[in-house]
Amino acid sequence: MQEMYILWLRQIRRYTRSKSRIIGAIGQPLLFLLALGYGIGSIYQRAGGGNYIEFLVPGIIVQTTLFGAIFWGINVIWDKQFGFLKETLVAPVSRLRILSGSALGGATTTVFQAALVFVISFALGFRPTNWANVPLALLVVILFSFALACFGAGLAAIVSDFQGFQAINQFLIFPLYFLSSALFPIEYAPPVLKFIASVNPVSYTVDALRTLLVNQSHFGLGLDLLVLGITVVVLATFGVVCFKRIEA
Amino acid sequence: MEAMSAVIRASQLTKKFKNFTAVNNISFTVQQGGIFAFLGPNGAGKSTTIKMLTTLLRPTSGEIDIAGHNVLTEQDAARSSFGIVFQDPSLDDELTAYENMELHAVLYHLPRKDMKQRITELLTLVELESRRDSQVKTFSGGMKRRLEIARGLLHHPQVLFLDEPTIGLDTQTRNLLWDYVKKLNKSENMTIFLTTHYLEEAEMVADRIAIIDHGTIIASGTTAELLKQTKTKNLEAAYLSLTGKTLRDEEVSAREAFRMRARTRRMR
Ligand SMILES: Nc1ncnc2c1ncn2[C@@H]1O[C@H](COP(=O)(O)OP(=O)(O)OP(=O)(O)O)[C@@H](O)[C@H]1O
Ligand SMILES: [Mg+2]
Numbered sequence: 001m002q003e004m005y006i007l008w009l010r011q012i013r014r015y016t017r018s019k020s021r022i023i024g025a026i027g028q029p030l031l032f033l034l035a036l037g038y039g040i041g042s043i044y045q046r047a048g049g050g051n052y053i054e055f056l057v058p059g060i061i062v063q064t065t066l067f068g069a070i071f072w073g074i075n076v077i078w079d080k081q082f083g084f085l086k087e088t089l090v091a092p093v094s095r096l097r098i099l100s101g102s103a104l105g106g107a108t109t110t111v112f113q114a115a116l117v118f119v120i121s122f123a124l125g126f127r128p129t130n131w132a133n134v135p136l137a138l139l140v141v142i143l144f145s146f147a148l149a150c151f152g153a154g155l156a157a158i159v160s161d162f163q164g165f166q167a168i169n170q171f172l173i174f175p176l177y178f179l180s181s182a183l184f185p186i187e188y189a190p191p192v193l194k195f196i197a198s199v200n201p202v203s204y205t206v207d208a209l210r211t212l213l214v215n216q217s218h219f220g221l222g223l224d225l226l227v228l229g230i231t232v233v234v235l236a237t238f239g240v241v242c243f244k245r246i247e248a
Numbered sequence: 249m250e251a252m253s254a255v256i257r258a259s260q261l262t263k264k265f266k267n268f269t270a271v272n273n274i275s276f277t278v279q280q281g282g283i284f285a286f287l288g289p290n291g292a293g294k295s296t297t298i299k300m301l302t303t304l305l306r307p308t309s310g311e312i313d314i315a316g317h318n319v320l321t322e323q324d325a326a327r328s329s330f331g332i333v334f335q336d337p338s339l340d341d342e343l344t345a346y347e348n349m350e351l352h353a354v355l356y357h358l359p360r361k362d363m364k365q366r367i368t369e370l371l372t373l374v375e376l377e378s379r380r381d382s383q384v385k386t387f388s389g390g391m392k393r394r395l396e397i398a399r400g401l402l403h404h405p406q407v408l409f410l411d412e413p414t415i416g417l418d419t420q421t422r423n424l425l426w427d428y429v430k431k432l433n434k435s436e437n438m439t440i441f442l443t444t445h446y447l448e449e450a451e452m453v454a455d456r457i458a459i460i461d462h463g464t465i466i467a468s469g470t471t472a473e474l475l476k477q478t479k480t481k482n483l484e485a486a487y488l489s490l491t492g493k494t495l496r497d498e499e500v501s502a503r504e505a506f507r508m509r510a511r512t513r514r515m516r
Contacts, residue, residue: 002354002357003354003355003357005354006350006351006354006355007351010340010343010347010351013342013343013347014340014342014343017342017383018342082337082341083334083336083337083338083339084338084340085338086304086334086336086338087334087338087339087340087351087352087355088355089303089304090302090303090304090327090330091327091352091355091356092324092327092328092355092356092357093324093327093355094324247304247305247306
């Protein structure tokens, strides 16, 4: 446990020392929140969709988590390039612990960012309908972040450079996010989009948060949590398997 | 015969990168408590061999045993028996000197109660104690190197790998390092596996030497044996007569050149 703690602490120390990273990481979700919240909000309301900010905030929280945690994986590439990775890889600590400790650090910083976005959304008039559900929502975000951080680290382990990592993000993560229920309601989407969003695991995490925070459900919380559970197991396993193959 | 048992045993070790053979079917043993120097020109395959011995690279073929553990199948057990100072940088620049040391101490399971004192001791040894709370990115190249060495000496492993530990160090620090290493070797019967391009260092500290060129071990033995074999008077002459006098620069691959550049950039 000690080893995992110190690797976690390392991530926290690095994060708190880099102010630009904190600002950079919440800049993108804030931009979405403002541009979409104000830009589309009025049309959404006029079309009878209700309060768009309410609808949007859970999606933006997922965005913060998704991009934050996967991009955190880039740290593994930096560690590889700047050589620090070797230090951990020859230590008498299993790769599983190295990955878990570091990914917990990455998840912690990501959850912190998601919490920041949550708090900032209050300024735009967002309020959770039931505070009692907020702890469970937090747990969803924690699990999702951890799984994605493992996935990001695994990805970083198998791609050889920064560009490769970026390419995968362009072709995998962006579509996963934009073709989910994060920004638009599935039920009014054209059939193809509706189908894609329904088989996209990101939609289920969005739906879970939407259910818990503003009481708007599409798939039902049970199914949401089941899909989330499966996603977490699959992503974390992928991360661990890839990370174990890493060579420095 | 306890003292004569082999603690490193490599047999028919080969590493290929695509179709380039960096290490070609080498075999050697290092005795417990020995100081073994691995010498050879740039690109000979020294670091690649060390990376295979320390579980960082998978050999294309061959077997390695360290302290009785098969390095390929019992990685975690093997790892707990050695320590290493890498040729390339491996510090976290964002962390302070102390934090780098602390992280290492925890990863190597040093008891909490000794930790602070040991770290202070070693930082003092390499004269970085006054900079313990500075971030490593504010250090000079030589200071970073000294910190890496202090970190490598923090836990006392059964086998210590030193891959060109003295590059970029001033003479005083080099002498200090070798004295300390020899002391550890005596007092704890610690086995040392080192590489260096300073042949006088190898001559001074090592009890056995192997010379590798183009991925193949071309000679090995004590300094005296190598001198006798090559009919020369000092290790440098013996080394040159074995490896030839041509420069290896032209053989240095693009990747190597990039690594060198990256290093000098970071050292600044
Ligand atoms: N990851 C890699 N991919 C491809 N080639 C590699 C890789 N690592 C090393 N090599 C090549 O293997 C050869 C041996 O490299 P190695 O680093 O073991 O040399 P060395 O003996 O340590 O040299 P030096 O004295 O310069 O440190 C070199 O030709 C190098 O270019
Ligand atoms: Mg080398």
